[in-house]
Each structure stands twice: as structure tokens, then as C-alpha cells.
Amino acid sequence: MPIAKLNKINLFYDIMGTENSETVVLISGLGSQMTSWSSSFCQELVDKGFRVIRFDNRDSGLSTFIASGSNSVEELIGLLQQGKYPKNSYKLVDMANDAISLLDELKIEKVHVLGRSLGGVVAQIIASDFPERIKSLTIIMSTSLNPTLPQTKAEVMELMLRPMPCFREKLNLYLDHKLEFVKAIAGSRFPIKLEEEKENILKDLERAPLANILGQICAMTLTPYDLNRLQKIKTPTLVVHGSEDSIFPLACGKDIANSISNACFMEIEGMGHSLPNELNTMVIDAFMKNNVTHCPPSI
Template sequence: MIRLTVPGQARQDIAMQYVQSNGMTLAYDEFGAASDPAILLISGLGAQMIRWMDPFCLMLAEQGYRVIRYDNRDSGCSTHMSGSPKPDMGAFMAALMGGQTPETAYTLDDLALDAIGLLDALSIEKAHVVGRSMGGMIAQIMAYTFPGRIASLTSIMSTTGNPALPPPAPDAMALMAGPAPAPLSAPAAYLEHRVALARHLAGHGFPFDADLARRLILDELSRSSDRDGFLRQFAAVAIAGDRRERLSTVRSPTLVIHGADDPLFPGPCGEDTAASVPGAELRMIQGMGHDIPPQLYSAIAEAIDRTARRAPTSPSARP
């Protein structure tokens, strides 16, 4: 058992487990009954599974779902590919700017295969997939590569890879990918840098809780810290390419949730995602940035449930 701090409520024992998938060891935990329809929550760039906060997971479980969250490779307690060459981001970005596709340790398609392998290991034939940011990209890939395995798709604060879309705000990108204090040698500076990033990404429509952000960052740091792993994931995102043509083949019920204040993937990125999937529903949320504030947990959980219930071959979560 591990002890996780649950911001806003009492601490809770949660059993973290491991499976072998696609050559990786993936850490996961789950909420709800194993007999209920499965929802797979996929984390974003450099984010750990506990970014899907316990209260949000519990809301989904209370709606009648088996809720599974996991650490992508190179994050949290899953396999870290430390044997891979250290990313040289200067050379990588120069190659991209020169029109080349640099070699990377893995691709987003590999991360999608990791997720399918997790479902295989848990004997889950079909799942509702919900991804945030990079996790939304992984969920999109799963939906068009493994259509028979995906009951519904929810893509949150993500994008299609369309090169014509507006880029991230330079100040947000600098805070996320630029130089940062080291967590071991300068823990206080590291913590404040991460809080500043969280504040910048949060949007303007909901109060920012700096204490909650600090607790979550410390919880993540107690599980792992791997700057090179973040850069390997970043490289996989950077070479992923345009997914619009393949997204047009998705037939699973699809929900796109996006923040109108998102500084990393501006609003048109969400609009483009919804326009690329036939019949997709777009929920553009005013005041939401590149994060899910606790004030929106209930509304987003209900929207995911409504989308899941549209799946024709998926059993209802509740009678």
C-alpha cells in the first residue's frame, strides 16, 4: 500500500499495482468495482497518474465505473528509460527547424501500445479512454488505431498536431521546457518554480490554490523526478505529426474538453480536435487553462459519463 495525500480531504490508502506491458513495467491503481465498465485515465507530458486527483476519480467511480489511472513510461513509478541516450534538445530542435524528423527513444504510438497492453493485462476488452494534454494525443491514437478496444474517447486540453494551429505562448513554454532548479540540490527553488508554472497554466476563471499545488508537486517528487524522462516524452510529442486524417476515421462517441484560457494549446486546438472527429462534442470552458480545477471536477465527470453512455456496445454504468 502507498499513502497518497488527497488535497482537500483526508488521506486514503490506495493500492498501487504493476503490470508488464509492451516491454515496460507500468504502475497503476484503480477505483470502483472490477465488474463495472472501465475508464482509463491517461496523463500528460511529464505528469504522474496522481494528477488525476482522487476526488475526481471517486466521482467517476460513484457513477458506476472501474476507474484506472497509470503512470506513462518515463514518469512516476513506471519504467524510466534511463538507458536511452540523454536528450540533446539543442540538436533536436535544430533538426526539427531544418525539416528533419529526429530520432527519439519512442513515439506516442509506443505510448498508445503501452496503454493497450495495460488493458490486456487487466483483461479489459473495451474501455472508455480519457486523456489530458499529451494523454489526449495518446487517447486519440488509441481510438483510431484500436477502434474495437475504445468504447468512447474524451480528449481534454489536447490538440491534433495540425501545424497551422497557433503555437504555445512563449512565456508558458519557457517555464515548462526551459532551465529549472534541480529538485535535489535546490528543493525550495524547484518547488516555487513548479508552483509558478502551475499558476501560469491554470487560467483566470478559477481561484488558484498554491497550497494544493505545492502538496501535489511534493507528492509527485516523493514518487520520482526525471528531467530526462520529461524530455524524452517532449520529443515524442514534437515528432508526432498531424493526426487529423486518421481522426476522421474515429467512430467512437467523442468529447473534447478545452480551456478558453489555455496558454499551451490555445482554444483553436480544441476546436480543431472536435472538428476532426465526426460527431464529436466540444465543450469550451471559459476561464479554464491547461489544468482541471477542482471546481470543474463534477461537471467534467458528468460530461465523461454522458459520452460513455452514448457508446452503443458498452453496458450502461448504471441502470
């Protein structure tokens, strides 16, 4: 299995495309496996002439899981409110360093970085702290962490954080819970395909049934908003955001674009907090345009 052993963290990854091509690194969101970047999205990038690397973040998929110092979201919030850090806690900068260490291990100097949701924040940190490693930056359905921005809809947050049934004992109920959340975050223009989504959930369960979202939630909570970090980013930047994102509302994407010099902002009408395959070509074309012409505002 392709596992990189990095500073006490093992990252599972895969590579598509030829070695002499420009490399694209895909960073996944909260609790998501690398498979959140669909094979069709990756293959289209390869068909455009890129080499594609996707990997499981720490605490997800087949990468290292870190023993958490809290057992529930409520316990985690209680500790943070007391000014205490849970045992073995980390920040998003550590996840950014994981990605850079993976590139070091693979002996890759410069890459295009695409990050979605929490992975979009990690991508911002990489572009700010390691500018010499980045050719371009694409941030999809993410946030700057600015505390003044609109928050996740309460009903969606409740669905995201509620305890899940045991899939080994109550698979159908588990699937119902997962699908209810997926429906809640999908935009009106791109409704989910129920059977396809079920198949994806089951494949992820077979691949890696567990995820430690508490570690990644803590990492996000312990990472402060830093406008200066965003303003340091000079690489060509594209920000893609849906008009109906219920986790990070549209203002979150606009704030990222407004904070990064010469960033291009692309709003997709009717898109929620997901990247359906119908949008693959649109997003990849915008990514490529960003690399060639610094993505003029006309897109």
C-alpha cells in the same frame, strides 16, 4: 506494487472501483505522473459506478524510464532539425500501444478513455487504431497536432522548458519555479490554491522525483499530424477545452472536435491548461452524457 510488465516496458498503475463495473482509463500529459488525475476526480467516477484505471506513462512516475539520446531540449531540437532521431526515441503510437498492452495484461476488452494534454493525443490514436477497444473518448485540453493551429505562448514555453533547480539542494527555489509555471497556465476563473498545489508537488517528489520529458517531447515531435486518423474515429467523442488555455489555445480543441465525426465540443470559460477539482463534476457529468446520448450540443 501493481506493475505490468509489457514488451520491455513496465507500467505502474492503480485501480479503483469494483471489477464488474465499466472501466475508465485515464491518460496523463507531458511529464505528468498518474496523480495528475486527482484522487477526488477518480473517486467521483467510482461513486458514479465506474472502475477507474490510471497509470504512469513511460518516462514518468514509477514506470520505465528510457535512456535518452539527447541531454537537453536544445540538443534534441538540433538532432531533429538534422533529420536525425535520438537514440531510443519513440512515438506517441508506442505510448498508445502501451495502454492497449496494459488492458491486455489486465484482460479488459473495452474501456472509456479520457486523455488530457499529450495524453489526449495518445487517446486519439487509441480510438483510431483500436476502435474495437473503445466505448467512448474524452479529450481534455489537447491538440490534433495540426501545424497550422496557434502555438503555445512563448513565455509559457520558456517556463516549461527552462532548467529546474535541484530539488534536493534548493527545494524552495524548485517549488517557486514549479508554482510559477502552474500559475502561468491556470485560467483566470480558477486560480491555484497555493498551499494545496505545494502539497501536491511535494507528494509527487516523494513518490517519483524524476521525469524524462525529453523522451515524451520527442515522441510528440515525431508523431505527424494525420487528419485521416482523426476522421476514422467513430466512437462517441467529447472534447473539453478551456477558453484561456495558454499551452494549447482554444482553437486546438475546436480543431479536434471539427475533425471527428459528430464529436461534441464543450468550452469552459476561464479554464486554462489545468483541471481544477471545481470542474470534476461538470466534466464527469458531460462524460456520462456523452456515453448515454452522444453528448448533444446543448452542454
